[in-house]
Amino acid sequence: MSTQTPTVRGDAYLIVDDHALIREGIVRVFSDTRPQARLFEACNLQQAIQTLQGEHGPSIDTVLLDLNLPDSRGLETLQRIKAVAPDIVVGVVSGTDDDHLAMQCLQQGAAAFVPKHGELDQFVQGISAMACGGIYFPRELLWQVTGRLSAADAPPMVPGVASVRLTQRQGEVLRLLLKGLSNQVISNELGISPETVKLHVSALLRAHKVSSRVHLILACASPHAA
Incomplete structure (x- = not known):
């Protein structure tokens, strides 16, 4: 101790x-x-x-x-x-x-x-x-969540919120965020500044009408989001 x-x-x-x-x-x-x-x-x-x-x-x-x-x-x-x-x-x-x-x-x-x-x-x-x-x-939970977002030919959209569309960059940030990566790691992966990542994350939270990353994962994993 x-x-x-x-x-x-x-x-x-x-x-x-x-x-x-x-x-x-x-x-x-x-x-x-x-x-x-x-x-x-x-x-x-x-x-x-x-x-x-x-x-x-x-x-x-x-x-x-x-x-x-x-x-x-x-x-x-x-x-x-x-x-x-x-x-x-x-x-x-x-x-x-x-x-x-x-x-x-x-x-x-x-x-x-x-x-x-x-x-x-x-x-x-x-x-x-x-x-x-x-x-x-767990990987299985992440597969369940990200599997709903993996339609490569479909335009990026917020799962369960058909009226809200994501930019390509927001879609990339969302996929990395759902893997549990921090803003700094996402920044390194995408070659953008941490401040830009923070702006994208804030936009994603607003789009899903949630207040945290955990709630975002719950929103993406919920049955009505499929």
Whole structure:
């Protein structure tokens, strides 16, 4: 557990998992991708809540959360964290890659869903995306979402909103955004400035009538958007 003095919110993460090896693995990813980040650890929900409500709580802006802890299981774990800190960013680090559970977590306010199992590269990519300010979801969920946007011959349109059309560049930004990439990575991929990416993202949110990237993914993945 970090013993640094409390500071204002920013670039501080709480890792909540009852398996020490998982916590150690997440710490290693951060050491490679975001070494300046301040990390705190908890092995159960009670300890996590105590940390969020304690002297270091105001400095923590992101929680990496295992849903199944010794003192709480399933979506209730996420709900209790959000009840204590409703404005905090929560990334679920799950023992399953269940798409349905991922969507439930999104609906309960999670900003990312990173499966523990499967390929190591996938786990590292998920944690790295969270560390760099991006979002991350299982490949199957992303295929479900982006599959609805992959009609190469059709003019780019907002899924489910037939009266709104996208420019070619907005369509490119949307596809990369739905892969969980941060504005900086999208900027690098498309060869445009981060400020331009930000303008495109804002336009996409307005077109979908949503207020965040998470809500945009939900809008694109909803059955009536097909």
